[in-house]
Amino acid sequence: MARRAFRLLAVTVTAAAVVVVGPGPAQAAPAFKVPFPCGQSWSGQTRTNHSPANAIDFNRTDDQGDPVVASAPGTVDRVTDLGDTSYGKYVRINHGSGYTTYYAHLNGFNVSVGQTVGYGSVIGYVGTTGGSTGPHLHYEQRLDGADIQIRFNGALALYWGTKTYTSDNACSGGNTGSGTVDTAGSPLTVRSGPGTGYSAVGTVADGATVTIYCQTAGTTVTGTYGTSDIWDRIGTDRFVSDAYVYTGYDGYIPSVPRC
Numbered sequence: 001m002a003r004r005a006f007r008l009l010a011v012t013v014t015a016a017a018v019v020v021v022g023p024g025p026a027q028a029a030p031a032f033k034v035p036f037p038c039g040q041s042w043s044g045q046t047r048t049n050h051s052p053a054n055a056i057d058f059n060r061t062d063d064q065g066d067p068v069v070a071s072a073p074g075t076v077d078r079v080t081d082l083g084d085t086s087y088g089k090y091v092r093i094n095h096g097s098g099y100t101t102y103y104a105h106l107n108g109f110n111v112s113v114g115q116t117v118g119y120g121s122v123i124g125y126v127g128t129t130g131g132s133t134g135p136h137l138h139y140e141q142r143l144d145g146a147d148i149q150i151r152f153n154g155a156l157a158l159y160w161g162t163k164t165y166t167s168d169n170a171c172s173g174g175n176t177g178s179g180t181v182d183t184a185g186s187p188l189t190v191r192s193g194p195g196t197g198y199s200a201v202g203t204v205a206d207g208a209t210v211t212i213y214c215q216t217a218g219t220t221v222t223g224t225y226g227t228s229d230i231w232d233r234i235g236t237d238r239f240v241s242d243a244y245v246y247t248g249y250d251g252y253i254p255s256v257p258r259c
């Protein structure tokens with residue numbers, strides 16, 4: 001048993017080391033969320049003949065005029081009307097580290113260039129402007145200008161096909177964060193305080209989504225996402241090591257308070 005456990009640990013450490021020292025884009029993507037208000041469910045379609053190929057078209061019943069929200073914090077750097085062609089009325093948000101998101105065919109705008117937006121900020125309204133044949137939101141995530149396969153909370157969207165996506169965007173007013181536990185198998189121990197010296201008060205399953213109310217420095221832990229002294233408070237007197245939680249950020253989550 002001990003030997004097996006050691007081998008699993010070795011695999012985890014190797015994978016983490018590749019992420020840390022490997023060449024190429026090392027910046028973690030923002031924790032993008034579904035670009036609609038908390039709790040709403042939208043049908044999102046990907047298709048190989050879409051332009052660009054990795055975009056999602058979102059629909060729901062009677063969606064004309066429905067609010068569209070920022071999928072992550074950032075700065076609005078385009079509010080453009082291309083008339084009856086292409087995107088029509090569209091907004092681009094710059095999230096830093098080369099990441100941008102596009103929201104196209106809007107009926108109207110609710111932001112201006114240079115404006116700072118956070119999770120849940122309404123940026124415009126669903127429409128059918130530009131080269132669109134019916135109301136829908138055309139949504140893209142790009143890295144260094146090239147469209148990339150879309151992820152929400154780190155989870156890859158369905159390629160190719162149609163799937164229902166339910167928004168957890170700003171469900172707690174934007175002052176909490178969200179993370180996905182990744183231990184490569186075993187449950188993650190929950191501690192009563194921000195460190196391994198605090199008593200174990202429960203576990204969270206591998207793959208579970210946790211709400212992060214605040215973050216603080218504690219015991220240094222090496223986990224799936226490298227070495228970190230950050231601990232996430234996921235409930236009253238309940239803390240987990242951020243080294244095992246995917247939040248989209250290498251360090252502290254900008255929108256989440258310190259404990």
Ligand SMILES: [Zn+2]
Nearest residue numbers: 055056057138
């Ligand atoms: Zn589209």
